[in-house]
Amino acid sequence: MITAVDTSVLLDVLIDGSLFAAQSEFQLQEFREMGFLVVCEAVIAEIRPVFTNDQHLIDFLQDLQMEFIPSSINTILLARDRGYYCEYFKDLKLVDPALCGDE
DSSP states (O other), X not given: OEEEOOHHXXXXXXXXXXXXXXXXXXXXXXXXXXXXXXXXXXXXXHHGGGSSSHHHHHXXXXXXXXXXXOOOHHHHHHHHHTTHHHHHTTTOOOOOGGGSOOO
């Protein structure tokens, strides 16, 4: 089984005093025993500020036996075609930078 790990779970483990640290660590261990743990681009970007350098982040992922799997263009297009983001952001007002003028 492959389990995609969300940023919030990793932040629970990384941030001192997290309310859910023990539970998140337990869940990571449990899912790791059932298969593979993976993260995507967004998770890497969101947890990077916690580390003093890139190598520490890489070491953290290796320590947890977690693999980074980049999204393919087909995956991104599939998400778009499923309409989730269109529905989620249906009331979002878009700003055209060309109309903002120079400041």
